Amino acid sequence: MLGKQWLNRYASTDMRGTAIQRSQNRQRKLDGVITWYFDHVMESLPLMLQIALLLLGLALSRYLWEVNIIVACVVLGVTSLGVTFYVFIVIAGTAFESCPYQTPIARTLRHTFHWIYLYTPHPVHVVISNLIQISWCCQLPGGWWSSLEQPWYSTTNIVTSLTCIALLPVALLVDLSRLVPEIVWSLLQDEPTVTSPQTHVLDKQTIVLDLRCISWILQTSLDKAVHLSTLKHLQQQMLTPINFDPAIVAYCFDVFIGCISVNGYEVVVMQGLEQLTSVSALCLFHTISHLWVMDPTSSALRDVRQYYNKIFPANVAFYGHQFSHTMNAIHQVFIQSVGHRGFRWGHYKPPGDEHTLVAHTLLKLAQFGYQRMGQAKVPRLILRFALHSLSLDPLPPAPVIADCLSIIAVDLGCDISDTGAMTLDERYVHTP
Amino acid sequence: MAKAEDYHQLQSKRKAITTLLPYAVRLEKDGQPDMLNTFIHAARASKEWELTWHHTWKYAKKLPHKASPHAFVLVSPHVRWYLLTDSGDLVQQWAAAASAVPYTEEVGQSVVDVLLQIVEVDELAPYIPTDMWSWLIRQPSLPPVCYGRVVGSHAHVFRAVRALKDIEVLKSYLLLVWSEWGYIQDGKCFDAMCASIWKYFSGNGMGGHRAELIQRLDHILGQLDWGLEHLKEHNPQLGRYDLWRMKSQYRELREVLLEVERCMFSLILSFPHTDSKLNTIQWFGEDVCQCVVSSSGTEVIVPLL
Numbered sequence: 001m002l003g004k005q006w007l008n009r010y011a012s013t014d015m016r017g018t019a020i021q022r023s024q025n026r027q028r029k030l031d032g033v034i035t036w037y038f039d040h041v042m043e044s045l046p047l048m049l050q051i052a053l054l055l056l057g058l059a060l061s062r063y064l065w066e067v068n069i070i071v072a073c074v075v076l077g078v079t080s081l082g083v084t085f086y087v088f089i090v091i092a093g094t095a096f097e098s099c100p101y102q103t104p105i106a107r108t109l110r111h112t113f114h115w116i117y118l119y120t121p122h123p124v125h126v127v128i129s130n131l132i133q134i135s136w137c138c139q140l141p142g143g144w145w146s147s148l149e150q151p152w153y154s155t156t157n158i159v160t161s162l163t164c165i166a167l168l169p170v171a172l173l174v175d176l177s178r179l180v181p182e183i184v185w186s187l188l189q190d191e192p193t194v195t196s197p198q199t200h201v202l203d204k205q206t207i208v209l210d211l212r213c214i215s216w217i218l219q220t221s222l223d224k225a226v227h228l229s230t231l232k233h234l235q236q237q238m239l240t241p242i243n244f245d246p247a248i249v250a251y252c253f254d255v256f257i258g259c260i261s262v263n264g265y266e267v268v269v270m271q272g273l274e275q276l277t278s279v280s281a282l283c284l285f286h287t288i289s290h291l292w293v294m295d296p297t298s299s300a301l302r303d304v305r306q307y308y309n310k311i312f313p314a315n316v317a318f319y320g321h322q323f324s325h326t327m328n329a330i331h332q333v334f335i336q337s338v339g340h341r342g343f344r345w346g347h348y349k350p351p352g353d354e355h356t357l358v359a360h361t362l363l364k365l366a367q368f369g370y371q372r373m374g375q376a377k378v379p380r381l382i383l384r385f386a387l388h389s390l391s392l393d394p395l396p397p398a399p400v401i402a403d404c405l406s407i408i409a410v411d412l413g414c415d416i417s418d419t420g421a422m423t424l425d426e427r428y429v430h431t432p
Numbered sequence: 433m434a435k436a437e438d439y440h441q442l443q444s445k446r447k448a449i450t451t452l453l454p455y456a457v458r459l460e461k462d463g464q465p466d467m468l469n470t471f472i473h474a475a476r477a478s479k480e481w482e483l484t485w486h487h488t489w490k491y492a493k494k495l496p497h498k499a500s501p502h503a504f505v506l507v508s509p510h511v512r513w514y515l516l517t518d519s520g521d522l523v524q525q526w527a528a529a530a531s532a533v534p535y536t537e538e539v540g541q542s543v544v545d546v547l548l549q550i551v552e553v554d555e556l557a558p559y560i561p562t563d564m565w566s567w568l569i570r571q572p573s574l575p576p577v578c579y580g581r582v583v584g585s586h587a588h589v590f591r592a593v594r595a596l597k598d599i600e601v602l603k604s605y606l607l608l609v610w611s612e613w614g615y616i617q618d619g620k621c622f623d624a625m626c627a628s629i630w631k632y633f634s635g636n637g638m639g640g641h642r643a644e645l646i647q648r649l650d651h652i653l654g655q656l657d658w659g660l661e662h663l664k665e666h667n668p669q670l671g672r673y674d675l676w677r678m679k680s681q682y683r684e685l686r687e688v689l690l691e692v693e694r695c696m697f698s699l700i701l702s703f704p705h706t707d708s709k710l711n712t713i714q715w716f717g718e719d720v721c722q723c724v725v726s727s728s729g730t731e732v733i734v735p736l737l
Contacts (some may be wrong), residue, residue, distance in 0.1 A: 161605040383451055384487055391491050411448035
């Protein structure tokens with residue numbers, strides 16, 4: 001109740017005075033909130049209630065134990081259930097930041113573990129992660145879980161579960177005998193034997209999160225400036241091969257359509273939206289390519305194609321615009337209109353980052369196209385891009401050259417495996 | 433792939449190979465000629481007249497600025513000159529580059545190949561410096577599949593060579609164009625060759641040239657006698673018809689040369705004790721022939737039977 005009173009006091013709005021006076025008053029209240037650790041106090045109130053409830057349950061159980069054991073057992077059971085549930089949500093909240101069942105204890109624990117993680121030497125991290133990977137005790141539950149069959153009460157499941165339980169002490173003994181010398185040996189070594197791709201995993205997680213945010217912003221916002229900054233961010237994220245929400249393709253296309261008007265065969269860009277149009281066209285090209293490679297039968301792709309055909313006539317003219325090459329490439333690769341077969345890269349000379357993005361996208365399309373066309377050749381449009389880029393003076397950035405040479409290598413039948421493509425992506429990610 | 437010399441595969445991948453050309457040229461200029469050498473090797477091993485992808489043709493105009501003279505000369509046979517009708521300056525730049533490069537067999541082949549290709553284009557031919565024709569005299573051996581040889585046996589190319597009035601150049605031209613790798617496709621050119629043999633290789637002091645031409649034709653006919661399979665190893669585009677045409681044409685040319693030789697012999701026998709100077713033999717058909725003889729400052733036309 002006290003907390004409720006405090007919050008009402010904070011949330012109350014001054015109706016008198018000038019705007020400056022009111023804002024000064026609001027700022028004063030906010031400063032007080034920070035100075036007096038209001039958030040910590042507010043967080044501690046429910047915690048105190050929870051502790052009080054736990055103490056009540058324990059005390060009641062203790063009291064009833066001497067009066068009636070059966071009733072005491074019931075109270076003890078309920079209390080234990082509550083404690084177990086609380087412990088579970090604390091663990092879940094500590095382990096997963098996105099878990100909605102957060103508690104103050106979980107947050108404190110997470111900060112503590114994070115602090116320990118930060119101040120622990122890197123070799124120790126590597127040793128621990130390696131040991132977790134090779135530990136029998138860690139592998140046993142995973143193996144048990146994956147071997148479960150439907151229905152859960154089947155004989156096989158029961159036998160497997162019992163075997164796992166029986167093997168657990170054995171695994172523990174084996175781990176102890178095997179891992180202790182390994183820990184000592186690993187810590188004595190200067191360099192860790194196996195490196196962990198921790199940074200990369202974190203990068204990917206961040207990018208996945210970013211892409212979800214981008215999808216949400218594009219879906220909800222109507223502000224062109226927000227669209228521009230969001231799509232620029234998307235442009236930077238797209239070099240890493242991450243699966244994203246297919247709806248992003250449609251959102252990019254919506255933004256592009258929102259910037260132009262089509263008069264007959266001519267496309268006119270609205271005044272002041274030139275940059276947004278170019279960026280959205282580029283993002284559309286990249287996302288549509290990525291989706292096409294990942295899932296050519298995607299319904300999102302089909303919808304965008306239908307929508308595209310509805311808006312643009314078959315021989316639409318994008319010429320004269322900054323995005324003309326991008327849109328013509330989309331038109332030729334994904335829409336495959338006869339009217340655009342004569343498309344040339346011509347005077348295409350984009351900025352370095354755009355060129356890098358387009359080259360990388362086309363490399364992926366080349367690999368995909370080569371596989372789809374029965375290992376015969378990559379689409380000629382892409383090979384012409386490589387020729388054009390390698391003919392430019394001055395030469396484009398090194399990643400573009402690498403991608404162009406890779407496109408040629410694909411057409412020559414060289415095996416550029418997925419691992420190779422990943423290597424390229426990692427290089428791009430770490431390139432400032 | 434280039435090392436394997438599988439020409440079918442090379443032909444099927446010619447677009448990808450050609451796409452590498454701009455980058456290879458740039459690397460060569462930076463002192464790394466390996467990629468360009470591989471390209472040249474692949475182009476030759478492909479046994480294709482026109483290996484280059486048509487999208488690279490526009491790049492040709494940039495070659496003088498982007499490539500070293502050596503690279504420019506070596507790549508120039510793969511430029512489609514007949515599409516560059518407005519590039520007279522490119523011809524002059526090519527000639528300058530060829531003059532700046534030390535002579536090797538490979539360079540000689542490229543220069544002669546390109547020279548014949550350029551002469552074939554009416555708009556470009558006037559831009560060829562006269563001294564470039566001296567490259568023919570070096571007589572580099574053109575490869576079995578060579579676009580310059582094909583277009584070089586067109587009638588107006590032969591006319592251009594003949595117009596130079598240089599017997600050494602004319603002889604070298606014939607020695608280059610006559611080959612076991614192809615027949616003279618232009619009938620007018622063939623007729624003009626026969627007539628020119630009478631006109632230009634029948635005077636005094638031409639015996640050595642005739643001997644060289646006959647020797648060349650003997651060599652070609654000897655090679656043709658090996659059969660089609662032997663020839664197809666080097667030029668897979670050859671067929672039975674080509675072999676038949678080659679045999680008939682080169683035999684005929686040889687016959688003409690031998691006929692001139694016989695006429696010369698009979699003339700020398702006819703004027704054994706004079707200081708007459710035999711200028712030319714004019715040929716007016718299969719049976720009608722006459723010679724122009726200078727004697728004491730006057731020219732006498734003597735009919736031959």
